[in-house]
Amino acid sequence: MGAEVFDRIKSRLATGEEEGQPAQGPARAPAEVSHGILVLDLAPGAVAGAVRALKEEFGFDVFLDVTAVDWPGQDPRFEVVWHFYSTAHKVRVRLKARVAEASPAVPSLTPLYGSAAFMERECHDMYGIVFEGNADMRPILLYEGFVGHPLRKDYPKEREQPLVPYREGFEERG
Amino acid sequence: MTMDKRVIPIEPAGGPGKSAAFEYISTRKDELVGWARKFSIFPYPFVTACCAMEFMAVSSTPYDTDRFGAALPRFSPRQSDLLMVVGTVTHKQAPILLKVYEQMCEPKWVMAFGVCATSGGFYQNYAAVPGIDRIVPVDIYIPGCPPRPETVIDGIMKLQEKIAREKHPILTKDF
Numbered sequence: 001m002g003a004e005v006f007d008r009i010k011s012r013l014a015t016g017e018e019e020g021q022p023a024q025g026p027a028r029a030p031a032e033v034s035h036g037i038l039v040l041d042l043a044p045g046a047v048a049g050a051v052r053a054l055k056e057e058f059g060f061d062v063f064l065d066v067t068a069v070d071w072p073g074q075d076p077r078f079e080v081v082w083h084f085y086s087t088a089h090k091v092r093v094r095l096k097a098r099v100a101e102a103s104p105a106v107p108s109l110t111p112l113y114g115s116a117a118f119m120e121r122e123c124h125d126m127y128g129i130v131f132e133g134n135a136d137m138r139p140i141l142l143y144e145g146f147v148g149h150p151l152r153k154d155y156p157k158e159r160e161q162p163l164v165p166y167r168e169g170f171e172e173r174g
Numbered sequence: 175m176t177m178d179k180r181v182i183p184i185e186p187a188g189g190p191g192k193s194a195a196f197e198y199i200s201t202r203k204d205e206l207v208g209w210a211r212k213f214s215i216f217p218y219p220f221v222t223a224c225c226a227m228e229f230m231a232v233s234s235t236p237y238d239t240d241r242f243g244a245a246l247p248r249f250s251p252r253q254s255d256l257l258m259v260v261g262t263v264t265h266k267q268a269p270i271l272l273k274v275y276e277q278m279c280e281p282k283w284v285m286a287f288g289v290c291a292t293s294g295g296f297y298q299n300y301a302a303v304p305g306i307d308r309i310v311p312v313d314i315y316i317p318g319c320p321p322r323p324e325t326v327i328d329g330i331m332k333l334q335e336k337i338a339r340e341k342h343p344i345l346t347k348d349f
Contacts, residue, residue: 142300143266150300157299164268166308 002091006038009058009093013040013050037083037092044080044097048107051082051095055112060084060093063113066120068127072153076100080129082109099129108133126151207342211255211281212334213243218254220274223261225288228320237323242330251277256333257310262290263303275310280346283313283333288320295319 010031031040042050054060064083071077076098084093097106108131109116120131121140128149131137139146143163148155160172219229232239239245248254251274263271275284286306289295292315294304306312313336316329 141266146300155300159300160265160304161300162265162268162303162308164265164272164309167311170308 002036002038002089003033005058005086005089005091006033009038009040009054012057013042013053034094037094039094039096041096044099044106047082047095047097048109051084051109051112054084054093058086059088060086062087063109063115063119064092066109066116066123068123068129068151070127070151070153078104078127078129080106080123103130104128105130105132107131110134125149128152203344204340204342205338208338208340211342212337215242215244215256215283215330215333215337216246216248216254217244217256217258217285218249218251218274218278219247219258219260220271221258221260222263222267223290225261225290225320228323228326229258229260229287232323232326237327239327239330242327242334244330251275252279254278255282257282257284258287259284259291259306259310260287262295262297263306263309264301265303266301268303268309271306272309281342283337284310285329285333286312286315287326287329289317290319292317 013031031038033039040050062085064085066080066082069079069081071079078099078101080097080099082095084095085091086093099106104127106129108120110120110131110133117134117136118140120129120134121137123129124131124134124137125139125142126149138144142150145163146161148159158173162172166172219226221229231237233245233247244256251257255278257275257278259271275282284306286292290297290302291306292312294302296319298304303309314329314333316325318325321329
């Protein structure tokens with residue numbers, strides 16, 4: 001059932017072309033269907049246009065999640081992953097974009113999906129991805145004063161950043 | 175074998191005209207106060223995680239913690255004697271735990287319910303406090319993930335023994 005809409009999305013988006021504007025970078029890997037989800041690998045600059053097309057042309061009205069994957073040793077290091085769902089077609093689409101460690105920035109999806117605001121804050125907490133256009137990037141799961149991004153692979157797992165100073169006789173690790 | 179029907183005469187000790195109630199009792203003050211306190215442990219459940227299910231089990235009728243005077247939870251820390259920390263405490267939660275502890279009146283005791291409150295359990299990460307004894311002093315640790323109700327009752331009884339053995343000063347440092 002999803003195959004037909006997947007083909008249309010592929011022919012529309014997988015080339016990396018934008019209507020009326022030049023492509024902001026080629027797709028890095030060919031679009032494929034993995035476990036029933038269409039996976040599109042895009043350049044960071046192409047994400048905003050692709051999401052707008054998904055929402056306005058293909059009826060992907062539910063923004064499911066945004067998260068990131070840390071690939072230590074690879075360049076670009078981070079892979080930001082978005083998931084969308086269409087209640088009309090009952091299919092899911094996954095978008096991926098690679099960003100470098102030096103400037104881990106992708107456009108925010110808050111103008112298109114209000115629910116993106118909190119999820120982008122969480123992704124910023126955990127991986128340090130900067131979502132340009134999200135006005136509120138305060139910590140949401142972490143707390144003010146927390147240094148670093150705990151789900152990055154180089155964050156030491158035993159490191160502690162307590163809010164309450166430990167009682168006498170206890171030392172914080174890290 | 176049949177028993178003879180006898181009328182047992184009820185007479186106050188010391189002969190007619192004396193009261194049957196005891197007139198004097200001889201004990202240590204700490205023992206008396208400790209005996210009273212160990213049977214009126216009003217718990218405050220500071221419930222943060224999945225151990226709550228086992229807390230509900232131990233609060234249920236079959237286990238009858240009212241035998242220890244520890245059945246009635248007070249939902250204000252100011253009225254409670256025992257802070258039961260049930261579940262994982264995160265660094266973000268720690269200031270709240272400390273505030274609740276500081277709201278409690280003396281005398282007060284703290285129970286670390288389950289392995290997460292005791293030592294952090296299987297969590298060793300950026301979020302979890304590795305044992306609430308880093309934040310507040312703990313009187314009794316109950317292991318288990320989650321603890322069986324019998325373990326909790328054993329913990330309550332050990333805490334009772336501890337309370338009975340403690341000094342119970344009438345004037346405290348805060349008085």
